[in-house]
Amino acid sequence: MKAIIALEDGTTFEGHSFTGHGEAVGEIVFNTSLSGYQEILTDPSYTGQIVTMTYPLIGNYGTNPEDMESAAAHPKAFLIKEYNSYPSNYRSTKPLAEFLQEYGILGVEGFDTRALVRHIRTKGAMKGIVSTRDLDKEALVKKAQEWSGLVGQDMVKKVTCTxxxxxxxxxxxxxxxxxxxxxPGEKAFKVVAFDFGIKYNQLRLLQKKGCQVQVVPARTDAKTVLAMEPDGIFLSNGPGDPEGVEGVVDTIRELLGKKPIFGICLGHQMLGLAYGGSAYKLKFGHRGGNQPVKDLTTGHVEITSQNHGFCIDESTLPAGEVEVTHINLNDNSLEGMRHKKYPAFSVQYHPEHAPGPHDAEYLFDRFIDMMRAV
Incomplete structure (x- = not known):
């Protein structure tokens, strides 16, 4: 059935739905990964977004219970060039279309995804809408313009555990x-993980490295966390604008210096705010499994998995207190930092991969070493 994709600047595309009728409004973004669409769909960081895949053929290997990165799928809609309705993989338990329908996500194919991605790269990520119910392009553009957007919104409260x-x-x-x-062992490190939209592979890797992990809701206070007597604190990934999240930065600030802290993605951004820095919105974000990052402490370059639309402004971090450890080689944006006084460090990208390269998994070992040293 016919579907219209409309952007807030008036640009429209025509395709057709492969999941039935629906309408969804959100921020339209793109991901350059060649595979791993199920992990992308189940990443809570995509809450409030409409995801476009740049790889042209999607659905080849179906979906399965083992590749879930959370308990649900999160984007508002999923846009692709061509859908393969006949998956071929021994692990597949259901086709992608059925998976999307199960979670109420509108899937659209049959339009020029390259043109949409080029437009976003030129103009920037923007509000958009996808619909099979309303085919009036002018009306859809107006709906997209009227949506609140992600800036200043607390999206974490939509995905954190209760x-x-x-x-x-x-x-x-x-x-x-x-x-x-x-x-996982006789001398397991006890880690409290704040759930801002946590991915399961972060928990798998912490456990693999010898940790017992206790996941807590995002608004858990510092007193409660410290009463659990953890060896370390983990700040997870999550969706949206870090400056829109309520009540968390003060908690992180209270925990600084009390226990070793490791932050990823939104957790990295929240840690940056706790240091006294500020965040800004990237033009079209970093999303995919091929982002080059340089570790300034070793000189090594890692190919990383990323999914974020906001970034900490390096110039706002307190001079002499925070050291930049990683940078993105595409745009020189901040990708990692550590505190010079407290045992705390973080990265903007996803060292837990899923999907993506495994180059940065060593960061979990660095966290273990930090807990061991305290």
Whole structure:
């Protein structure tokens, strides 16, 4: 059935839905990964967004329960060039269209995704709408313009857990103490992980490295966290504007210096705000599995997985207190930092990959070493 994609600047595209009727408004962004569409769809960081894949043929290998990065799928809509309705993979349990329908995500194919991506790269990420119900282009453009957008919005409250849980045999285990987490060893490090929209592979890797992980809601206060007597604190990824998230920066500021802290993506941004820095919106963001990042401490270049639309402004960080450790080689934006006084460090990209290259997994080892040294 016919579908219209309309952007706030009046640009429109025509395609057709492969998931049935629907309408969705959100920020239209693109991802350059060649595979891993299920991990992308189940990344909570895409909450409030309409995702366009640059790779032309999507759906080849279907979907399966093992590749979930959260308990649900999160984008408002999924835009592709061509859908493969006959997946061929021994792990597949259902085709992509059925997976999208299960989570109420509108899927659209059959339009020039290259033209849409080139437009966003030139003009910047913008508000948009996808619809099979309303085919009036002018009306759709107006709807896109009237949407609130992501700037200043607290998107974390839409995806954070409502109660604490541990990480068991590759799945969450309800409970509010470290005994709910699988014991990976006799001397396991106890880690409290703030859920801003956490991906499961972050929990898998922490456990693999010898940690018992207790996940807590984003608004958990510092007193509660410290009462759990963790060895370290992990700040997860998540969606939206870090400056729109309520009540978290003050908590992180209270925890600085008390326990080793490791932040990823939104967790990195929240840590930057706690240091006293500020954030800004990138023109079209970094999303994909091929982003080059230089580790300034070693000189090594990593190919990384990324998904973010906001960034910490390096010039706003307190001079002499925070050291920049990683930069993006495409645009020189800040990709990593560490505090010179407190045991705290963070990266903007996704060292847990899923999907993407494994070049940066060593950062989890760095966190373990930091907890061991305290």
């Amino acid at each position: 109660s604490p849980y541990g990480w068991g045999e590759n799945e969450p285990v309800a409970g509010s103490n470290f005994e709910t987490a699988k014991k």
